[in-house]
Amino acid sequence: MPEALIAKSPLRPHVASEVSAHGDAGVTLRERLDLRLAQISALRGREQELADAVRQAFGVELPATSKRVVSGPVAFAWAGPGRWLASSTAETDFSALPGAVSDQSDGRAVLSVSGPKARETLATLISLDLHPRAFATGDVALTHAASIAVTLWQSDDAPTYELVCFRTFAATLWRWIAHAGASRGIDAKLG
Amino acid sequence: MRIACPHCGPRGVDEFSYLGDATLTRPASDAPEAAFADYVYFRDNPAGEHRELWQHASGCQSWLVVTRDTRTHAISQVEAARDVALARSKGAA
Structure with missing residues (x-):
């Protein structure tokens, strides 16, 4: 009998398990291990069918622009024209949706960066304007x-x-964020 | 240089990769060899407006047709390559 597959963090063997701030943490870095992910692509000519199915199953409209919509444990983030990255904190099966669905739970890693200095920390790595007037809650960007x-x-x-990045890049991205946050009081801890 | 991706908005050129001339059309399969040589090897090098293919490679991965002035890098138009191809095939039909 083959052993059952066990989800494992792509970070544990590669990064320091804990970097703590002296005093108040300006920015907190964590790995999200509680998410199921799926990439969903609309089939040509069947875009409406997919949108209808998502509305019926989850009660949300698939965003046509770079936005993310949340419905209970489930969220859909725009991931390019006709593509979405679905995530869920529950046991949600996206495979019945009428589109090309591929599970990404172990294919991608999700890092969460929060706190009063989160914006400043990310600004050293990302060339987009993250000021609230340009990028707010619910906004999505595909960038590097x-x-x-x-x-x-x-x-x-x-x-x-x-x-969200490809799994094999997670440790490098983690180290970049930890490095950028070093002077901003980062609290980075593996789950 | 910044390119206004029709899906993502204006982004730095570091997110895009360049392919080349967007005005080329593949000759018919029974076209003479010279037409294929022209299609594969020969390119114009205009000083001025040029239509070229770019991909938003580290963004939404869409192919774009960018109209750019090669002397000033001023970009006058960015279209989704898909729309351009569909319009072209409609025009041919």
């Missing part, structure tokens, strides 16, 4: 952070940002 392709969104006004 220190040359690593990321899907970035702001999930609350703390502010909390989440960066």
Whole structure:
């Protein structure tokens, strides 16, 4: 009998398990290990069918622009024209949706960066304007952070940002963020 | 240089990769060899407006047709390559 597959963090063997701030933490870095991820692409000519199915199953409209919509444990982030990155903190099965669905739970890593100095820390890695008037909660950007392709969104006004990258880049991205946060009181801890 | 991706908004050129001339069309399969040589090897090098293919490689990965002045790098138009191709095939039909 083959052993059951066990989800493992892509970071544990590669990064220091804890970097603590002296005094108040300006920025907190964590790995999200509680998310199921799926990439969903609309099939040509069946875009409406997918949008209808998502509305019926989850009660949300698939965003047509670079936004992220949340419905209970489930969220859909725009990931390019006709593509979305679905995430869920529950046991949600996206495979019944009428589109091309591929599970990314172990393919991508999600890093969460939050706190009063989160924006300043990310600004050293990302060349987009993250000022609230340009990028707010619910906004999504497909860009790169220190040359690593990321899907970035702001999930609350703390502010909390989440960066989704391919699994093999997670440790490098983590180290970049930890380095950028070193002078801003970073509290980085593996889950 | 910044390119206004029709899907993502204006982004730095570091997010894009360049392919080349967007005005080329593949000759018919029975076209003479000279037409294929022209299609594969020969390129104009205009000083002025040029239509070229770019990909928003570290963004939404869309292919774009960018109209750029090669002397000033001023970009006058950015279209999704898909729309350009669809319009072209409609025009041919």
